[in-house]
Amino acid sequence: MIYFIFGLFLGSLVNNIAYRLVRNEDFILGSSKCDSCQKNLLWYELIPIISYLIQGGKCRNCRNKISFRYPLTELITGLLTYKIAEKTLLISNFNLINFLYFNYFLIITLLFFILSLYDLETFYIEDKLIYLAIFIWLIFALVFNYLSIFPKIDFNPGLNSLIYLPELNVKDYIFNRLYYAFIFALSILIIFILTLGKGIGLGDIKLFFILGLYFNFSDILAASAFTILISGIFSLFILIYKRKIKQAVPLGPFIFAGLFLSIFTGDYLYELVNNLLILDT
Numbered sequence: 001m002i003y004f005i006f007g008l009f010l011g012s013l014v015n016n017i018a019y020r021l022v023r024n025e026d027f028i029l030g031s032s033k034c035d036s037c038q039k040n041l042l043w044y045e046l047i048p049i050i051s052y053l054i055q056g057g058k059c060r061n062c063r064n065k066i067s068f069r070y071p072l073t074e075l076i077t078g079l080l081t082y083k084i085a086e087k088t089l090l091i092s093n094f095n096l097i098n099f100l101y102f103n104y105f106l107i108i109t110l111l112f113f114i115l116s117l118y119d120l121e122t123f124y125i126e127d128k129l130i131y132l133a134i135f136i137w138l139i140f141a142l143v144f145n146y147l148s149i150f151p152k153i154d155f156n157p158g159l160n161s162l163i164y165l166p167e168l169n170v171k172d173y174i175f176n177r178l179y180y181a182f183i184f185a186l187s188i189l190i191i192f193i194l195t196l197g198k199g200i201g202l203g204d205i206k207l208f209f210i211l212g213l214y215f216n217f218s219d220i221l222a223a224s225a226f227t228i229l230i231s232g233i234f235s236l237f238i239l240i241y242k243r244k245i246k247q248a249v250p251l252g253p254f255i256f257a258g259l260f261l262s263i264f265t266g267d268y269l270y271e272l273v274n275n276l277l278i279l280d281t
């Protein structure tokens with residue numbers, strides 16, 4: 001529960017960073033304002049979700065609607081923070097190594113979230129965040145190497161039975177990740193060339209590179225499958241309702257949604273597949 005609440009506040013931070021990145025505003029000095037009337041918000045107007053609910057989704061000053069995006073972002077971040085704390089065993093066993101794993105997965109997941117919110121508004125992948133993600137990965141790789149540990153945590157353990165995954169040491173881990181990242185980026189680049197850049201933007205290649213750097217192969221597979229599934233359903237919806245889209249739809253949010261689902265449903269999918277296999281035999 002503590003992790004969920006902590007996550008809600010992180011969600012508030014995610015909103016803030018995405019908002020200010022899009023508008024090129026100052027991070028540290030700028031205070032939070034209402035979108036419509038620009039009035040500075042007070043601390044009790046900044047409590048995640050609760051402020052939104054109490055104010056009925058409206059600004060206390062100008063009575064204009066506050067975008068539903070903000071509490072939704074907070075809720076998603078809260079859920080992710082809790083799930084990552086659970087999967088990295090931080091909840092059951094609070095120690096330095098689990099804490100490192102927790103931060104490792106939390107930071108990249110939230111960076112992905114900020115990237116997708118930015119993509120949603122601007123249709124661009126912010127390169128600064130990509131460099132930051134690579135830099136943070138390097139730092140973690142050095143720390144893992146120093147401590148002789150590596151995050152062998154699968155959000156989708158069920159898929160491992162389908163893929164051959166040898167036991168790794170730290171050096172292998174670092175090279176494997178770089179290898180995955182390049183393979184994934186390359187395969188997306190091939191799709192980009194084959195579809196003549198219509199389906200996928202060049203920025204999405206960077207997203208897949210980062211995904212490959214941080215996550216295990218099974219999780220990347222699950223995230224990619226979910227991304228294809230969600231964007232497929234979305235395209236179908238567009239076709240059925242014959243909605244005209246003015247601009248190309250950014251893929252970033254779909255990739256993040258895919259990552260979200262792969263983190264959240266991995267265990268359930270594993271049980272589901274296991275149960276089906278048991279029923280069959």
Ligand SMILES: [Zn+2]
Nearest residue numbers: 034037059062
């Ligand atoms: Zn206002």
